[in-house]
Amino acid sequence: MDPDLYAYPDTDRPWLRTNFVCTVDGGAYDAEGVTASLGGDADHEVFQLLRRLADVVMVGAGTARVEKYRASSSTSLALVSRRLDIPDDLVGSGLIVITTTDAPGDRISQLREAGVEVIARGEVEIDWTAVLAELETRGWRRILCEGGPTLHGDLVTLDLVDEVCLTIAPTMTSGDAPRIAHSRHPVTHGMRLGHSVAVGDVLLTRWVRDRT
Ligand SMILES: NC(=O)c1ccc[n+]([C@@H]2O[C@H](COP(=O)([O-])OP(=O)(O)OC[C@H]3O[C@@H](n4cnc5c(N)ncnc54)[C@H](OP(=O)(O)O)[C@@H]3O)[C@@H](O)[C@H]2O)c1
Incomplete structure (x- = not known):
């Protein structure tokens, strides 16, 4: 190719x-x-x-669950979720989770403690303009x-x-x-x-x- x-x-x-x-x-x-x-x-x-x-590779949580995504050492993975039902295999340092500010707070804390970076932008619906701006600040x-x-x-x-x-x-x-x-x-x-x-x-x- x-x-x-x-x-x-x-x-x-x-x-x-x-x-x-x-x-x-x-x-x-x-x-x-x-x-x-x-x-x-x-x-x-x-x-x-x-x-x-x-x-950066972005994927919905549904796909990550069905297709059994694994963390990649070469490309940053950003997983999009409201409920924050993230496969255990993916939870850990290097994973980014994109969600809303009203996502379950205890789960956000758990993920952060496990080294996951949580980007919460927008209430009820993700504010994509803010998310893309956030990714751009990393040069992505x-x-x-x-x-x-x-x-x-x-x-x-x-x-x-x-x-x-x-x-x-x-x-x-x-x-x-x-x-x-x-x-x-x-x-x-x-x-x-x-x-x-x-x-x-x-x-x-x-x-x-x-x-x-
Ligand atoms: N043909 C292809 O190339 C292709 C590509 C990818 C996937 N697939 C197939 O598609 C199926 C999965 O479909 P799907 O539509 O369920 O996949 P999906 O979009 O990956 O997953 C839906 C889930 O992702 C999260 N999500 C999606 N959009 C969101 C948004 N705007 N804000 C917050 N959360 C959001 C939610 O997660 P929470 O439930 O955690 O809140 C939602 O339940 C699988 O069978 C997979 O194999 C096919």
């Missing part, structure tokens, strides 16, 4: 990229509720490359969000997603899997095609938010 295809633009603000795989019928996971097997080696390669290019502008559909739906609704890397896997699933952005507040946003590369039957695409 040519890394230049996925180079972040040179911007003076945080750039929010998301990475997803979907089935031909638009499902965000397979019949077992996971994604790992969907895109094969090509998707796996892009997944790893995108992690290497990012300053290359932000990669690995989902899932609920977190992605919120970010798309707020028009914060600058770029979507989407692998279309050669699989049909039917069933009731959601699409890659799921929200009760639908929006319609224009995108431009960054690239489209076929690797065998797997289609690797990159879409950039059209802000012109």
Whole structure:
């Protein structure tokens, strides 16, 4: 995979990229509720490359729980949660948790005692402008969000997603899997095609938010 295809633009603000795989019928996971097997080696390669290019990887707590996320020594991991039901394996120094100011206070204290950095911004709803500003103070502008559909739906609704890397896997699933952005507040946003590369039957695409 040519890394230049996925180079972040040179911007003076945080750039929010998301990475997803979907089935031909638009499902965000397979019949077992996971994604790992969907895109094969090509998707796996892009997944790893995108992690290497990012300053921070952001993921919803639901995905971290289902996909059994592990701490990474190379890239900072920021987990998004309201309830703060964080998998034990992830709790520890190096993890960042993004939440609201009214999240359970005792749990926030517990996490902080365990070395987790808690960024609480916004009441009831996360104040994403404040969160992105906070990440930028650390020099982190290359932000990669690995989902899932609920977190992605919120970010798309707020028009914060600058770029979507989407692998279309050669699989049909039917069933009731959601699409890659799921929200009760639908929006319609224009995108431009960054690239489209076929690797065998797997289609690797990159879409950039059209802000012109
Ligand atoms: N196709 C793909 O590429 C792809 C990518 C990622 C995930 N998935 C699949 O998607 C499924 C999980 O879907 P999901 O929609 O539940 O995932 P999700 O968005 O990762 O998780 C939802 C949970 O994340 C937290 N959360 C999300 N948005 C939030 C916000 N704006 N503010 C505060 N907390 C927020 C909440 O955690 P708390 O409950 O802790 O409060 C919420 O319950 C899994 O089956 C996974 O395999 C697919």
